[in-house]
Amino acid sequence: MSERSIDIRGRSVWLYEDGDGPPLVYLHGFPDFLGAWAEPLPFHRDLAKGFKMIAPAHPGCSNSDEDDDMEAVEDVVFHYLEVFDTLQLDRFNLVGSDIGGWFAAEIAVRHPEMIEKLALVGATGLFIPGEPIADLFWESHPSDGVSLAGLRALMFGDAEQPIARDFFPDGRGEIEQELLRYKTFRLASRIGFNPPYLHHRRLRDRLHRFKGPALIMHGADDRLVPRSHAEAYASGFPAAQLEIIDGAGHSPHLEKPDQTAKLLHKFLSGEA
Amino acid sequence: MHPVELHCWHFMSYPYLPDDFDEKYDTGWVTVPNKLWDREKTDGLYQEYIDQLVYGEELGFDGLVLNEHHQNIYGLMPSPNIIAAALTQRTSKAKIVVLGNLLPLHQNPLRVAEEYAMIDSITGGRLVAGFAVGGGPEAYNYQVSSPKARRQFWEGVDLIVRAWTEEGPFEHEGHHYPLRYANIWPKPRQTPHPPVWIPGALSVETTHEVAKRGFDYFLSSRTHGSATRMAREQFATVLTEHGDRYHPFRFGVLISVYVAETDEQARAESQEGIWYFLKNCLKGHLRKTGRTLTFGAGVPSQSVKSWESYLKHSTPGAEMLGDANTWEELDSKASIIVGSPATVLQKFWDLIEEAQIGRFLIQFHFGNMKPELARKSMKLFAEQVAPTLRKDSAELFARQYPQLEERAELGAGE
Numbered sequence: 001m002s003e004r005s006i007d008i009r010g011r012s013v014w015l016y017e018d019g020d021g022p023p024l025v026y027l028h029g030f031p032d033f034l035g036a037w038a039e040p041l042p043f044h045r046d047l048a049k050g051f052k053m054i055a056p057a058h059p060g061c062s063n064s065d066e067d068d069d070m071e072a073v074e075d076v077v078f079h080y081l082e083v084f085d086t087l088q089l090d091r092f093n094l095v096g097s098d099i100g101g102w103f104a105a106e107i108a109v110r111h112p113e114m115i116e117k118l119a120l121v122g123a124t125g126l127f128i129p130g131e132p133i134a135d136l137f138w139e140s141h142p143s144d145g146v147s148l149a150g151l152r153a154l155m156f157g158d159a160e161q162p163i164a165r166d167f168f169p170d171g172r173g174e175i176e177q178e179l180l181r182y183k184t185f186r187l188a189s190r191i192g193f194n195p196p197y198l199h200h201r202r203l204r205d206r207l208h209r210f211k212g213p214a215l216i217m218h219g220a221d222d223r224l225v226p227r228s229h230a231e232a233y234a235s236g237f238p239a240a241q242l243e244i245i246d247g248a249g250h251s252p253h254l255e256k257p258d259q260t261a262k263l264l265h266k267f268l269s270g271e272a
Numbered sequence: 273m274h275p276v277e278l279h280c281w282h283f284m285s286y287p288y289l290p291d292d293f294d295e296k297y298d299t300g301w302v303t304v305p306n307k308l309w310d311r312e313k314t315d316g317l318y319q320e321y322i323d324q325l326v327y328g329e330e331l332g333f334d335g336l337v338l339n340e341h342h343q344n345i346y347g348l349m350p351s352p353n354i355i356a357a358a359l360t361q362r363t364s365k366a367k368i369v370v371l372g373n374l375l376p377l378h379q380n381p382l383r384v385a386e387e388y389a390m391i392d393s394i395t396g397g398r399l400v401a402g403f404a405v406g407g408g409p410e411a412y413n414y415q416v417s418s419p420k421a422r423r424q425f426w427e428g429v430d431l432i433v434r435a436w437t438e439e440g441p442f443e444h445e446g447h448h449y450p451l452r453y454a455n456i457w458p459k460p461r462q463t464p465h466p467p468v469w470i471p472g473a474l475s476v477e478t479t480h481e482v483a484k485r486g487f488d489y490f491l492s493s494r495t496h497g498s499a500t501r502m503a504r505e506q507f508a509t510v511l512t513e514h515g516d517r518y519h520p521f522r523f524g525v526l527i528s529v530y531v532a533e534t535d536e537q538a539r540a541e542s543q544e545g546i547w548y549f550l551k552n553c554l555k556g557h558l559r560k561t562g563r564t565l566t567f568g569a570g571v572p573s574q575s576v577k578s579w580e581s582y583l584k585h586s587t588p589g590a591e592m593l594g595d596a597n598t599w600e601e602l603d604s605k606a607s608i609i610v611g612s613p614a615t616v617l618q619k620f621w622d623l624i625e626e627a628q629i630g631r632f633l634i635q636f637h638f639g640n641m642k643p644e645l646a647r648k649s650m651k652l653f654a655e656q657v658a659p660t661l662r663k664d665s666a667e668l669f670a671r672q673y674p675q676l677e678e679r680a681e682l683g684a685g686e
Contacts, residue, residue, distance in 0.1 A: 066576070071420065137570035138412065138563075143298065145560030145589035172588040175580065178569075182579050185569045186419045193417040 001040065001048070005063060008082045014063035016040060016055040019048030022116070023089055024268070026055040027080075029098020029122070030136070031155040031251045034062045035184045036167055038176060043253045046261035050269065051093065056083055058100075060187045062180060073125075073191050073200050077106050090114060093268050097121040097253055098224075099188060099198055105233070106203060108210040119215040119264055120233060122250045124198035124225055131226040133197045140185065146171045157221035157249030167254075207236030214240035215267040217260065219248035241267075274521065274669050274676050275662035276624060277631045279335035279369055280328030280650065281526065284321045284355075285553050286345040287640035288313045298563050299556030301344040301409040308345075318348075320643050322355065324636075326362045327647055331654035335367035335400060337633050340374050342413040346553040353387045360394045368395060371471060371490065371633070372402025376421040377414045381428035381449060382456060385435040389460040397461035402469045402490075403429050405573070408565035409556070418573035424448045426481055429468070433485075436465040469524065475578065479507050483514040490524035490633065494558065494593055497606040500525055500627040519673045520630025520665075525623075528608040528635040530645075531652040535611045539599065542610050542649075545641025550602075553639050554594030561595065613656035620657065624665055628672070 001018040016033070018040070026047065028034040033044050034057040047053060059079055060066035070076065080103065084090070093116045096104030101123025108115045124133055139150035148168045152159040155168065172178065192198035214237040218230035227244070234242035243263055248255040288310050290296075297304055325336040338355050341347035349355055352370045359368050368391060373384045384403075392399040405425045411418050427448050434444070440455030460466050468485070472478040473493035482489045491503050508518035530546070532538035555562050565571070574582065596602040603610075609619045623629060636653070637646040669676055 060576075068423070138565075140570040141408070141563050141565055141568045142588070143563050145564065172583070175583050178583055179576060179580055182569050182572055183576055186572045186576070189417050189570075189572055190419045193411070194415040196415055 001045075006083075006086055008079070008086060011059070011065040011067060012063070013059075013065070013083055014057040016044075016057075017053065018045065018055075019051050019053045021051045023092035024048075024051035024053045025084075025089065025092050025094050026053055027094070027096035027100030027103050028055060028058070028061070029096070029100045030181075030184050030188065031167055031254060032097055032100070034058075034180075035098070035100075036177070036181045038062075038180060041254065041257065043257035043261055046257065047095070047264060050265070054087065054089075056080075058103075058184075058187055061183050066183075066186065070187070070190050073102065073106055076103050076191060077110060080107055081111070084114065091116055093117045093119075095119040095121070095264065096123060098250070099124055099192065101125065102198060102200075102203075105207070105210075106200065108212075108214075109203065109206040110209075112210045112212060115210065115212055117213045117215070117268055118210060118237070119217065119267060121217045121253055121260065122219060122222055122225055123216070123229070123233060124192070125200060126204050126229045126232050127195075127199045127201045128204075128226065128228050128232055131228045133199060133226075133229070134224045135197065136224060137185070137189065137193065137197065140181075142170070154224040155250050157219055157247060157255055161255070163254050204232055204236055207233065208238060211238050213267070215264070216240055216242045217252055217263065218242070218244055219250055219252045219255065220244050220246045221249040224250040273666040274630070276629070276665035276669075277334045277521070277524075278658055278661070279337050279367070279524075279631065279633045280325060280333040281337040281339075281633045281635045282321055282325055282637055283339065283341075283347040283553070283635065284318070284349050285549065285637075285639050286348055287317070287548075289345060289548075289552050289640075294551045294555065297555070299565065300346055300552055300554070301556035301565055302412045304343075304345055304556070306343075318355075321637075322358050322362070324643060324646060324650070325355075325359060328650060329363045329366040331650055332658070333366060333650075333654065335369040336363070337369040337371055339371050340377075340404070342377075342410065344409060344556070346557060353391065356391050356399075357394075360391060363395075363398075365398075367398050367400050369400040369469070369633075370402050371400075371469060372404040374404050374406040374410055375428035376406060376416045376424050377410060378428070380451075381431050382435060382451065382454060384428070385432040386456050386458075388432070388466065389436065389456060389458045392460035392462055392466050393458045395461070397466070399460070399462070399466045400469055401466040402471065403432075404471050407573075408567055408571040411571045411573075412565060418571040420448075421573055422477070429470075429485075433465060433468070436460050474503055474506070475574070476506070476510070477575065477578065479510045480514075483507075483510045483516060486516065488522050488524070488631075490526070490631065492526050494526060494528075494607045496525065496527065496623060498626070500623060500629065504627045504629065517675070518628075519676055520628050520669055521676075523629055524631030524633055525627075525629055526633045526635065527623075528638065529616060529649070529653060530608075530610045530636070530638070531613055531616050531649045531657060533612065533652070535615055538610045538612060538615075541645050542638065542641070545638035545645070546602075546608060546610070548639030548641075550594045550596060554592075557594070558592040559594030560589055560592055564592075613652055616653065617657045617660055620661055621664065624661070624668065630665075630669065
């Protein structure tokens with residue numbers, strides 16, 4: 001594994017790379033490595049086996065420069081087109097979790113020719129009338145000044161399991177960790193606060209444009225993104241399969257890392 | 273001579289909450305259910321609040337201060353300009369100080385430029401124009417993306433000042449508010465334009481933006497004592513960096529007061545209203561109990577650098593103004609001054625001497641306080657506190673800021 005930064009038209013983008021094989025781009029989410037956690041987790045190490053995995057930190061996240069002009073998910077898509085050009089990636093597997101799943105879907109519907117296979121884990125991004133994405137912004141305000149139980153409950157099936165507590169401790173966590181979280185909220189708020197929350201109204205109608213293989217993974221107890229969103233992704237992409245992960249909430253990659261990585265490998269290596 | 277300016281501030285809070293409000297609800301903002309609004313009891317409520325402000329002019333206060341809040345029990349002025357319009361017809365001397373219109377909540381800042389120009393024109397130039405970004409509750413109320421709000425805000429402010437001062441029509445090639453034809457009718461009465469006051473809560477970024485434009489600053493953080501002095505020193509330093517000089521009329525503070533005949537009486541009379549204000553109105557804003565929306569990762573308006581500094585210098589779950597449980601605790605926070613005229617005079621004087629403040633924006637009415645008590649407090653302040661404060665401060669400022677004497681009028685752009 002290695003970490004480095006690359007320059008995209010004067011802005012620095014932080015990349016984590018691991019493994020060897022066909023290219024796989026991993027777009028992180030909020031409860032994730034680079035989104036709220038500084039180190040790669042077992043899931044990421046597993047995912048990289050048999051692939052050359054490239055995980056960039058989104059603009060403003062981790063050590064990537066913030067882009068003050070970034071206003072909408074469209075800007076994120078163009079940012080990634082620049083990143084792919086710079087890395088000379090013209091066809092690759094694309095995996096995204098949470099908001100990273102949203103970005104991956106937006107890229108796939110615009111440039112289906114670039115994507116070998118697409119996998120989304122707990123992806124936001126869709127608007128389903130009457131089935132809103134829950135308010136993670138609101139829940140990031142601790143109740144009684146200290147408790148993040150509400151945020152943990154949106155991010156994990158079992159809100160009080162150790163990894164949930166590690167990610168979002170009550171009171172004050174390590175400054176570095178708090179800053180990682182804050183940076184991701186800056187990006188999420190820029191592109192996903194209005195309309196509420198974290199979606200693009202037109203995306204659902206565009207899903208048909210990506211005709212390649214797609215895997216939609218969703219925690220059975222996800223309280224941030226309703227299951228209907230995963231179902232809409234699965235029915236919107238012409239060649240998609242849906243996997244509901246039992247015993248997981250919004251973060252199957254953290255709550256069921258082995259199972260999630262295995263399903264991804266099976267899908268990506270064509271044994272699905 | 274330039275005596276200290278004394279302005280009468282009103283929040284127009286909702287006074288009819290049930291007694292168990294604090295137990296039952298975790299915030300008085302954004303999600304506080306509006307089934308609690310009583311359509312009948314509120315008959316005449318706005319009229320009473322407007323009358324209190326008009327009384328402020330009768331008592332000789334320099335200005336009447338309005339503010340914008342939405343979907344909350346703390347302040348019932350979603351549109352302060354409507355109250356300002358009412359005041360134009362009931363007053364003739366006092367400044368009408370709107371602190372301020374929350375620009376990111378408006379689709380087009382020209383509308384604010386127009387409404388402020390109307391108020392200024394109707395009153396023959398009595399408007400003080402305030403602009404504010406809005407905080408956490410406003411982000412949720414109007415779905416404002418916080419990281420973009422400040423840039424949007426300053427573009428809006430600059431567009432408004434340009435619309436007031438430059439010949440129209442002109443094109444505004446803005447990022448957030450691009451306009452082909454900016455050409456407002458009416459223009460404001462005051463030249464070059466009404467004074468501009470900008471509230472801040474100790475953000476260095478804001479003081480720089482204020483200083484750069486020659487506007488005046490007012491501290492809305494409700495922290496007083498040495499914190500006020502430090503804020504003034506910081507603002508003065510920033511002014512110097514921008515080639516400007518501090519004087520007391522560049523800076524104001526929001527301060528809450530209750531005056532009665534004696535200290536004991538002041539405390540007895542104000543208790544109910546003050547506790548209502550602290551426990552209910554500040555819940556969701558300046559109380560750790562429940563859910564404080566004012567700032568936080570969910571409304572990330574501050575730069576990463578400012579947030580880092582905040583994290584390093586704050587304690588999670590620290591008590592805020594509304595968390596005080598006894599009068600002694602409340603007293604120690606120096607945010608609400610309660611006492612006899614002599615006590616209040618002394619505390620104001622300490623603040624003037626320590627922090628060199630020229631503008632006090634004074635909240636007299638708290639939560640569900642009976643109107644007659646708020647009026648009595650205003651009257652005692654006007655008659656037994658204000659005269660000495662004015663006289664002594666004028667002398668102090670004349671000694672310390674001789675440059676003031678060379679200026680006829682103080683305000684924006686100086």
